[in-house]
Amino acid sequence: MEKVVADPRPAKQPWNKSSKLASFTGGRGFADATLITLAFLLAAVVFGLLLSVLWSVVSAGAGAMSPQFLYQNNRYISTTTSLDYGGVGHAILGTLWLVLLATMVALPLGLAIAVYLTQSQSKLRNLVRSITQALAGLPSVVSGLFVLSIISFLGAQKSGIFGALALFPLMLPTVARVAEEALRLVPADLRLAALGLGAPNYRAFFQVILPAAKSGIITALLLGLARVVGETAPLILTIQANNGTNLNPFDGGVATLPTYIYGFISAGYASSITRAWGASLVLLILVGILFITARLLTADKKKKKAKK
Amino acid sequence: MTISPVAAELRSEDVSVWFGERQVLKDVNLTFRANRVTALIGPSGCGKSTFLRTLNRMHELIPSAGLAGSILLDGKDIYDPSVNPVDVRMEIGMVFQKPNPFPTMSIRDNVLSGLKLSGLRVDNKDELLETSLKRASIWNEVKDRLGEPATALSGGQQQRLCIARSLAMNPKVLLMDEPCSALDPGSTRRIEATIEELSESMTIVIVTHNMQQAQRVSHETAFFLADENTPGGVVEFGSTEQVFGQPIDERTNDYVNGHFG
Numbered sequence: 001m002e003k004v005v006a007d008p009r010p011a012k013q014p015w016n017k018s019s020k021l022a023s024f025t026g027g028r029g030f031a032d033a034t035l036i037t038l039a040f041l042l043a044a045v046v047f048g049l050l051l052s053v054l055w056s057v058v059s060a061g062a063g064a065m066s067p068q069f070l071y072q073n074n075r076y077i078s079t080t081t082s083l084d085y086g087g088v089g090h091a092i093l094g095t096l097w098l099v100l101l102a103t104m105v106a107l108p109l110g111l112a113i114a115v116y117l118t119q120s121q122s123k124l125r126n127l128v129r130s131i132t133q134a135l136a137g138l139p140s141v142v143s144g145l146f147v148l149s150i151i152s153f154l155g156a157q158k159s160g161i162f163g164a165l166a167l168f169p170l171m172l173p174t175v176a177r178v179a180e181e182a183l184r185l186v187p188a189d190l191r192l193a194a195l196g197l198g199a200p201n202y203r204a205f206f207q208v209i210l211p212a213a214k215s216g217i218i219t220a221l222l223l224g225l226a227r228v229v230g231e232t233a234p235l236i237l238t239i240q241a242n243n244g245t246n247l248n249p250f251d252g253g254v255a256t257l258p259t260y261i262y263g264f265i266s267a268g269y270a271s272s273i274t275r276a277w278g279a280s281l282v283l284l285i286l287v288g289i290l291f292i293t294a295r296l297l298t299a300d301k302k303k304k305k306a307k308k
Numbered sequence: 309m310t311i312s313p314v315a316a317e318l319r320s321e322d323v324s325v326w327f328g329e330r331q332v333l334k335d336v337n338l339t340f341r342a343n344r345v346t347a348l349i350g351p352s353g354c355g356k357s358t359f360l361r362t363l364n365r366m367h368e369l370i371p372s373a374g375l376a377g378s379i380l381l382d383g384k385d386i387y388d389p390s391v392n393p394v395d396v397r398m399e400i401g402m403v404f405q406k407p408n409p410f411p412t413m414s415i416r417d418n419v420l421s422g423l424k425l426s427g428l429r430v431d432n433k434d435e436l437l438e439t440s441l442k443r444a445s446i447w448n449e450v451k452d453r454l455g456e457p458a459t460a461l462s463g464g465q466q467q468r469l470c471i472a473r474s475l476a477m478n479p480k481v482l483l484m485d486e487p488c489s490a491l492d493p494g495s496t497r498r499i500e501a502t503i504e505e506l507s508e509s510m511t512i513v514i515v516t517h518n519m520q521q522a523q524r525v526s527h528e529t530a531f532f533l534a535d536e537n538t539p540g541g542v543v544e545f546g547s548t549e550q551v552f553g554q555p556i557d558e559r560t561n562d563y564v565n566g567h568f569g
Binding site: 121187189190192193194195196197198199200203204207208211212214 | 364366369371394395397398401402404406408409410411412421422424425426427470473474477
């Protein structure tokens with residue numbers, strides 16, 4: 001006769017995968033089930049909202065989409081012109097150009113703040129960090145108003161450079177904060193190792209710390225770009241509209257995607273509204289590309305760490 | 309390139325150390341003779357790692373750190389105002405507790421990183437690379453994968469790579485802060501063998517918590533101790549044989565025989 005031997009393994013715990021459903025009994029099981037259901041429902045609501053926004057932009061904007069919509073400008077186009085003519089090429093260029101101008105100042109300065117916050121021992125660090133955080137809460141319209149007051153104080157004409165100037169303080173805190181995180185994640189060991197080999201501080205920073213934080217700093221840049229690429233209020237206040245392509249930031253109006261959307265949706269004609277939706281779709285894709293790139297870069301870093 | 313054996317004598321005179329208001333070391337007088345391996349032993353918190361860091365001016369990187377006394381490298385005070393700490397650290401290399409190769413660099417670039425970081429130029433980099441890796445006895449394991457990232461190596465290999473990285477600077481003195489505490493017995497044995505070979509061309513100071521290791525690798529041993537609320541200091545310093553065999557101080561006897569610590 002076969003002997004029945006007691007299974008030496010511990011009895012299956014109720015939270016084992018196989019018995020997940022079985023665990024939704026009793027007082028604790030009930031609470032567990034309720035919370036899980038609630039979490040799923042809320043996630044579904046958020047996801048649903050996101051999808052509906054995406055869908056409304058895609059469905060309404062698709063009507064305007066065509067190759068010519070992406071590269072032509074709006075010269076000789078009125079709010080009622082057929083969608084077979086004209087496009088947002090000038091606004092795409094304008095947006096990229098203004099954002100690039102803002103980045104040229106915000107990236108080095110944001111990086112400098114991040115370096116200061118992580119590498120220095122100064123007591124002023126907390127003050128600098130607080131100011132940077134406060135700047136992150138600055139409403140974009142206030143930034144626009146501030147620059148507008150500069151324009152009238154100088155007696156200058158609205159132009160692209162002032163738009164870039166209004167975008168800069170919005171971009172700076174994002175770049176500084178994310179870059180600070182990235183630099184903070186670099187192990188202190190590496191700095192010590194570099195200094196121990198006879199490196200001056202600046203070489204240790206540029207050759208060891210900065211390369212180790214590279215992907216995080218690129219992420220900081222992309223998130224900063226994504227933060228300002230869709231900003232409308234500061235641009236409405238600081239630049240003049242333009243139906244043509246103008247890449248001179250010091251003279252004349254310049255079109256950007258957000259101000260284009262604002263202008264054409266306000267016009268109220270069927271074709272102008274479709275144009276605005278089309279431009280929204282282009283803007284959404286632009287932001288999407290930035291976020292996905294940032295995601296891929298950080299995911300790459302995590303994977304490497306896991307391998308280690 | 310020939311490695312010229314230029315081991316130097318390192319001597320500490322009345323070294324005291326503070327962190328803020330708290331004194332952690334008092335009047336440490338030790339002489340590390342050229343081409344000898346000296347082990348610093350003692351219970352945790354007795355200041356031996358702190359002392360090690362004063363020997364190549366890594367100590368002053370801690371914001372609140374203070375120091376009195378002098379450290380003489382072949383008779384010259386490394387804390388003299390005219391001396392650049394960067395130059396000190398090139399002559400007195402350091403290997404840390406945890407292997408810390410530069411993750412963004414290849415094996416080859418890690419070994420040669422000291423040159424770039426300190427702005428030195430060398431005629432034959434490949435030769436220096438090979439010599440350094442051979443001296444750290446890791447050449448055979450990595451010679452076919454010099455372009456791979458350093459993080460692809462095992463922990464023990466990474467530590468030997470870090471030793472090779474220090475050796476590429478051709479230091480006169482090598483400081484090792486518990487270099488084997490994160491490693492398996494096999495890797496530990498290999499590093500101990502490396503230490504023995506290296507002592508032919510340099511002076512070595514090693515902090516260790518492992519009594520057997522101190523007995524295996526060192527010629528001389530200094531026993532550090534800090535009583536409660538008093539700064540740490542050297543209780544006994546002598547040949548390893550004597551410190552472990554016939555310790556003069558009773559506290560040394562208790563420690564090396566495992567009665568505390």
